Amino acid sequence: MVDNNQLREAVKKTISRDDVKYVVGYEKGTYGFQTTPCFAYKPEDADKFIFSPLCVHNLSVFPMLEEKPPLRKGEEPDKRKIGVVVKGCDSRAIVQILQEKGLDRDKVVIIGIPCTGVVDPKKLEKMFPGHIKNVEVKDDDDKFAVTVDGKTQKIQKSELIPDKCKTCEYPTPILYDILIGKEIKSNKNEDYKKVNEFEKKSLKDKWEYWEKQFDKCIRCYACRNACPLCYCKECMVDQLNPQWVRRSVNISENTAWNLLRAFHLAGRCIGCGQCERSCPMDIPLMELNKKIEKEIREMFEYEAGVNAEEKPLLAMFKPDDPEEFIL
């Protein structure tokens, strides 16, 4: 359980520094149970910051969204830092961005929160249909204390947490400047149960499943926009010349987009699950990401977002990489 006062204190201290532009964190949302990302530009703003199991977003996307407008003559670029409130998985995204040199380490101030698992909003909505207003969720050891319309229920964590939290190996941020509360050690282990099971199916069954899933896609690109690692200045689907993926929504283009999105995150996806959470059509995108994650673990013994000093997976090689598929 994270002490909100301690968090606010840390945010206040960070924003009071001269070299910090703003701090991104969570505040209570205006609609229903949701929390929203919020910004603190002044020390007073820190009072609205909260952390609860409803804080599902990955805020490490914000330093990458920073706009850098062209400077006027004689104008100095804004070199101030950005403060980010991160959970364990979010910090891995920052480590991965640092590894790719998308961001300088001295451009961010990381406020780390050891996280014991968040609530999957989709599961919560399913459990309390129509009751999504006035919901409060508190962390209570291995249970969530969910307060709906004034009544408190204790629900086992395993029923509400998203799949990513069930196998989370890094609950404590890997990289941080300030840590709120104590470090937590994880006893969970990534076993890729879902992936292993699906792999046993025949090619035909696999395609039948994915055809149905990709057919749902409306190509809103919410998965791309929510992803902390999709920060290309121009995404390949927005390119017009050459236009690799056409704008039309049909199975051909949808499959191409979903495969390419998954591939572009090969060796980079840190499994924060933002793509799946933000998907309005409930496509199980994390299954594709997890599959690639599993393969690169087996083939190249590599894990994304753990070591910022390492080289990116697809930018390095070993002479003895697997090549049994080569003729």
Added chain:
Amino acid sequence: MGEKFEPNIIGFLCNWCSYAGADLAGTSRIQYPPNLKVIRVMCSGRVNPIFVINALQQGADGVLIGGCHPGDCHYERGNYLARRRMAVLKKLLEYTGIDPNRVRMTWVSAAEGVKFAEVVKEVTEDIRKLGPMQHFKRENKW
């Protein structure tokens, strides 16, 4: 209708080895199936997975990528990088139910005209067995 299925294979051949190997196969008058349509690239490391998926979208039944033997790359490391990329891509295709044998990779040096002909024969036969690619072919109608 009722015609025998002839696979359509796109070959991305590297300028320095595989393309020269194909050239040697030609000048040595070695017979090999005409199903391979060659696109010359400067290095197998140039082959973006987007090329492969785009080829499959636009009616190719298979894709063959040819590069130099490991250690022989003109750019020292391009073929190693391509190897990693294709290893991941093939696993991804298999997971989504597309036969990974539709995407093949080979090392052919400039001196291996015979090997090139054999590879093309093998790939063509494999893809002939797999049948036409119908999973996500692009429909050009408007």
